[in-house]
Amino acid sequence: MHLLVTLILQRIGLGVVTLFGISLMIFFAMEILPGDLAQETLGQSATPEAVAALRAELGLDQPAITRFFQWFSGILHGDLGTSLANKRDISELLVSRFKNTLALASYSAVIAVPVAVTLGLLAALYRGSIFDRTVNVLSLSAVSLPEFFIAYLLIFFLSAKFGLFPSISNVSADTSFSEYMHRAFLPALTMALVVTAHMMRMTRAAIINLLASPYIAMARLKGASPMRIILIHALPNALAPIINVVSLNLAYLITGVVLVEIVFVYPGLGQLIVDSVSKRDIPVVQATCLVFATVYITLNLTADVLSIATNPRLMHRK
Amino acid sequence: MWEEFKKAPLSAWFGMLMILCYLVLMVFADLIAPYSETEVVSFQYAPWSSEFLLGTDNLGRDMLSRLIFAARNTVGIAILTTILAFTLGGALGLLAATIGGWLDQILSRLVEMLMGVPALILALLLLTVFGTGVVSLICVIAVIDATRVYRLTRSVAMNVVVMEFVDAARLRGERMGWIMRREILPNIMPPLVAEFGLRFCFVFLTISALSFLGLGVQPPTADWGSMVRDNATLISFGDITPLLPAAAIGLLTISINFIVDWMLHRTSGLKD
Numbered sequence: 174m175h176l177l178v179t180l181i182l183q184r185i186g187l188g189v190v191t192l193f194g195i196s197l198m199i200f201f202a203m204e205i206l207p208g209d210l211a212q213e214t215l216g217q218s219a220t221p222e223a224v225a226a227l228r229a230e231l232g233l234d235q236p237a238i239t240r241f242f243q244w245f246s247g248i249l250h251g252d253l254g255t256s257l258a259n260k261r262d263i264s265e266l267l268v269s270r271f272k273n274t275l276a277l278a279s280y281s282a283v284i285a286v287p288v289a290v291t292l293g294l295l296a297a298l299y300r301g302s303i304f305d306r307t308v309n310v311l312s313l314s315a316v317s318l319p320e321f322f323i324a325y326l327l328i329f330f331l332s333a334k335f336g337l338f339p340s341i342s343n344v345s346a347d348t349s350f351s352e353y354m355h356r357a358f359l360p361a362l363t364m365a366l367v368v369t370a371h372m373m374r375m376t377r378a379a380i381i382n383l384l385a386s387p388y389i390a391m392a393r394l395k396g397a398s399p400m401r402i403i404l405i406h407a408l409p410n411a412l413a414p415i416i417n418v419v420s421l422n423l424a425y426l427i428t429g430v431v432l433v434e435i436v437f438v439y440p441g442l443g444q445l446i447v448d449s450v451s452k453r454d455i456p457v458v459q460a461t462c463l464v465f466a467t468v469y470i471t472l473n474l475t476a477d478v479l480s481i482a483t484n485p486r487l488m489h490r491k
Numbered sequence: 492m493w494e495e496f497k498k499a500p501l502s503a504w505f506g507m508l509m510i511l512c513y514l515v516l517m518v519f520a521d522l523i524a525p526y527s528e529t530e531v532v533s534f535q536y537a538p539w540s541s542e543f544l545l546g547t548d549n550l551g552r553d554m555l556s557r558l559i560f561a562a563r564n565t566v567g568i569a570i571l572t573t574i575l576a577f578t579l580g581g582a583l584g585l586l587a588a589t590i591g592g593w594l595d596q597i598l599s600r601l602v603e604m605l606m607g608v609p610a611l612i613l614a615l616l617l618l619t620v621f622g623t624g625v626v627s628l629i630c631v632i633a634v635i636d637a638t639r640v641y642r643l644t645r646s647v648a649m650n651v652v653v654m655e656f657v658d659a660a661r662l663r664g665e666r667m668g669w670i671m672r673r674e675i676l677p678n679i680m681p682p683l684v685a686e687f688g689l690r691f692c693f694v695f696l697t698i699s700a701l702s703f704l705g706l707g708v709q710p711p712t713a714d715w716g717s718m719v720r721d722n723a724t725l726i727s728f729g730d731i732t733p734l735l736p737a738a739a740i741g742l743l744t745i746s747i748n749f750i751v752d753w754m755l756h757r758t759s760g761l762k763d
Contacts, residue, residue, distance in 0.1 A: 191603065191604065191607050192607070194600075194604045194607070195604055195607050195608060198604055198605075198608075199608075199616065202616060202617065202620050203620060205620055205621075310502060313502075313745070313748050313749065313752060314741075314745050314748075316748065317692065317741060317744035317745040317747075317748045318737075318740075318741040318744070318745070319696050319699055319700060319703075319716075319737060319740050319741060319744075320700070321700070321703050321719060321737060322719075322734065322737035322738065322740065322741050325719070325723065325726050325733065325734055325737060326734065328726055328727070329726050329729070329731060329734065332727070333726060333727050333728065333729045334729060340726075340727055424609070427609060428609040428610065428611045428612060431611055431612070431615075431704075432700055432703065432704070435703075435704060436723075446612070446615055447615070447704050447706070449619075450615050450618060450619045450706060451705060451706065453619060455619060458615065458616060458619045459616075461612075462608065462612055462613075462615070462616045465608065465609055465612045466607060466608045466609070466612070469607065469608065469609050470607055
């Protein structure tokens with residue numbers, strides 16, 4: 174067990190270092206900006222005095238490295254600074270948006286994960302059959318389509334033609350659970366469709382890879398039933414790749430959310446970042462980026478830790 | 492060669508036929524399109540008619556003509572970006588694998604850092620810094636995509652660098668550049684070619700997505716992503732016109748994926 178703990182701790186340490194590196198990158202990316210934030214906010218026609226005053230107010234007269242550590246220690250204390258556009262506290266802004274995005278991502282994950290893993294298992298089991306080929310072509314097509322196409326297709330049929338679900342998912346903190354399920358159904362379904370295709374293909378590939386190993390052939394020669402081979406022999410070893418597939422796709426949901434939120438006017442993080450980019454509200458863009466990166470890295474980290482922890486070969490090692 | 496083609500599955504044939512159509516549209520856009528790219532020819536949102544086959548858009552420009560011109564703009568930008576990404580990522584990956592040591596360490600850590608942020612989010616961050624416009628769009632996406640190309644090139648080249656014929660070339664005193672170009676590059680080409688198709692799809696979808704968000708190709712240039720955005724309101728009235736540019740994007744990526752899928756299947760030698 175000692176080796177297992179060391180491996181996991183190493184992986185977590187690496188994750189923390191990467192995250193620190195990314196926050197460095199996010200901060201210093203803005204330093205490449207021609208001129209600086211003060212000049213950018215006030216425009217070309219501003220007097221040098223006004224620019225200097227704003228610079229002092231924003232603390233831009235200090236060296237970049239000092240400002241980085243101020244920014245970074247602020248983040249560690251939960252203070253992300255204030256928005257340039259409306260002078261609001263960014264942490265406050267992010268928390269409610271982040272909750273909405275998480276809710277949407279979990280909603281679609283709940284739809285997508287069971288369907289994808291089952292379909293992937295079945296396609297691997299009945300490899301080469303009509304079922305496998307149909308699923309293969311369909312999933313390949315779904316992977317290739319832009320998210321907004323699927324989103325508008327769903328709006329066109331389920332909202333405009335049949336009026337089953339609203340095309341704008343207007344949710345707030347006091348929307349009831351059943352009402353939320355109804356209003357957020359279309360965005361959740363859009364993401365679920367895209368992610369299911371990815372996840373299903375990866376699960377299929379992982380299982381097929383595994384079924385080619387000698388010990389499976391051995392089990393088959395012993396006369397074990399196909400179900401037994403899949404569940405008892407293949408699945409424990411396939412757990413790591415499947416966990417990886419699921420987490421990779423959950424991480425993918427985090428990005429996919431941006432487009433889907435825009436199409437359905439869903440008040441989440443994705444909409445916030447796009448709005449802030451077009452308004453060039455740099456502190457908000459930085460903070461949102463950091464949140465996205467943190468979630469992304471945490472998901473990858475969890476997947477790694479889980480696949481280390483569930484690896485039968487590591488577990489039974491003396 | 493022809494024998495191989497004859498054995499291609501239906502999906503791959505469909506893909507090749509479609510790509511041929513797109514190429515014809517790109518090259519002969521001026522001849523095929525009934526109106527010009529930016530000319531306002533009618534009132535806004537004119538319905539489908541014999542005069543305007545697919546109606547007009549939010550400013551009264553002919554939809555069909557813009558769809559055709561967008562093939563040239565959107566696909567052209569995506570191809571350029573992918574080539575740039577491959578040149579940059581491929582060259583650095585090759586260098587890292589051949590020279591190794593501190594250069595490999597620095598580049599690999601940097602790439603790891605860049606890949607720690609989801610691609611679209613990183614693109615949004617960098618576009619905030621460099622501003623929105625075609626040039627910065629191409630550069631930003633090329634750099635982001637180069638990280639993925641770097642990873643692949645480096646790992647494939649690593650396997651070739653340790654081969655005897657590379658050692659032999661080194662021992663007979665060939666220069667580093669010569670070894671990379673004549674010994675390593677030809678041996679890592681096949682996986683890179685398949686990857687080119689996949690990376691192109693990714694680049695193409697990212698650029699369309701950014702244009703759809705209003706942060707990519709800027710008006711009045713015709714572009715599929717921004718065309719969807721501009722005309723999206725029509726969908727709630729049950730009009731499918733805004734879906735056409737999105738379908739054009741999807742059809743191209745599906746076609747490429749079908750071909751790549753067939754190529755990968757063939758080269759992997761899997762028999763199922």
